[in-house]
Structure formats: C-alpha cells, structure tokens
Amino acid sequence: MFINADFGRQVIIPSDTLPWVASPVAGVERRMLDRIGGEKARATTIVRYAPGSGFTEHAHAGGEEILVLDGVFSDENGDYPAGTYIRNPSGSSHTPFSKNGCTLFVKLHQFDHDDVTQIRIDTLQATWYSGVTPGLSVLPLHAHGTENVALVRWAPGTHFNRHRHWGGEEILVLEGTFQDEHGIYPAGTWMRSPHLSGHTPFSVEGCLIYVKTGHLLLAAEQFHDEAIRAMA
Ligand SMILES: [Fe+2]
Ligand SMILES: [Fe+2]
Secondary structure (H helix, E strand, O other): EOOOOOOOOOOEEEEHOOOOOOOOOOOOEEEEEEEEEEEOEEEEEOOOOEEOOOOOOOEOOOOOOEEEEEEEEEEEOOOEOOOOOEEOOOOOOOEEEOOOOOOEEEEEOOOOOOOOOOEEOOOOOOOOOOOHHHOEEEEEEEEEEEEEEEEEOOOOEEEEEEEEEEOOOOEEEEEEEEEEEEEEEEEEEEEEEEOEEEEEEEEEOEEEEEEEOOOOOOOOOHHHHHHHHOOO
C-alpha cells in the first residue's frame, strides 16, 4: 500500500475529513496520512482507540513515535494523557490499550538505526522556551542527526521569517490556525513539505503546532528501500 509515498512532493491534508479505516484490532481505527507497506508499514497515522480497546503485544522495528492528542493512552508501563510525547525505539515492545478511549498521532518505522533513546514527555508540564521571533514559544521534544521535533506555540499576530526546509518539514496543527503565503491551515491540518521547500509562516489567530524538520533528506526511492528493510 502506498499513500502519499512521494516524499519529494508537498502534501497538505485536513486530517479531520479523512475516513476512519478499521484496523485488524476491534475498536482501533486510523486515518492514514502517509504509508509505505501493509499492516507493518512506514506510516504516519491518526489512530483512535475506542474505550476498552487494546492491541496485542508488539515490538517496534524502526521505532514508534506518538503524540497523544485526546483521551488517555496506556500500556503496561503507565498512563499517558493528552499532551504526552512518546518515543519507543527499535527493540522496545509493549501491549497498548485505552480504558476510556484516546486519539494519537503516530509515526512508525522512521527512526534512524542509531536513534535508541526512549522518551516520555508530558508537554503540559514541561518547560517552554522563547523562540527566535517574539510571539513564538518552543518545547523541544527530540533531536537526532538532522532531525528535530518540537511543539511551537504562536501568539496571535506572530510572523516568522521566510525560510527553507533543509531535510523537509512536517507539521500537525494541534490548536488554532497556522498560515503561510500559500494557505490557511486550521487545527487538524497535516502538512509535509519536501527538502528545500520554503515559506513565510504566520498566525493571525494564534496556534499550537507539532513540527518535525530535517527528516526528509532521502529521495522517495530510498524511503521505499529503508521501509522495506525496517519491515524485514
Ligand atoms: Fe507500540
Ligand atoms: Fe517552515
């Protein structure tokens, strides 16, 4: 299965409009944003657990990155309320479930081979920093090689400089409305912009976004090869 698998092209999806697709597990559904592979895939997905649903134990070949968007996600190690950022590297495994239901942003099979840090961050309790432009505050979540992950809050009326994306940029708008000279992106919008793309972003209303940069350096064919290796 290939969904938005050409990483040289920009993709902008209002994720709220996508259909929920059943997973092999009862009560767990997903909205597929990008995907190379079948049930084991290099994939970016919004996943919804119905109350009382859970997955069987699984390992994380290629790693698993999660931002809890809504509700409470759980596994045998703990409970992770909305706002929790989780990285489960290759070699880890768990049995996830949700007692009262939850919605997650999940990226699978996308860790560098030597990115083995296990991370749990409660973004609602963590310390935020001032950004390079007035009106921006930043919560760094992870950095490895050229890849950087952060939450960025834009105060109403914040404008940022024109910039290019070395290694691409991926954004999920979590709250409010993000904008640039090309469009208006309300909460739920997922954007993946390729290596060396550029824009001049701003926010009239203010917003909170998840941002990952520097992870799309490989050509599309290499992503296919990497994904196939990670799934083997
Ligand atoms: Fe998992
Ligand atoms: Fe950008």
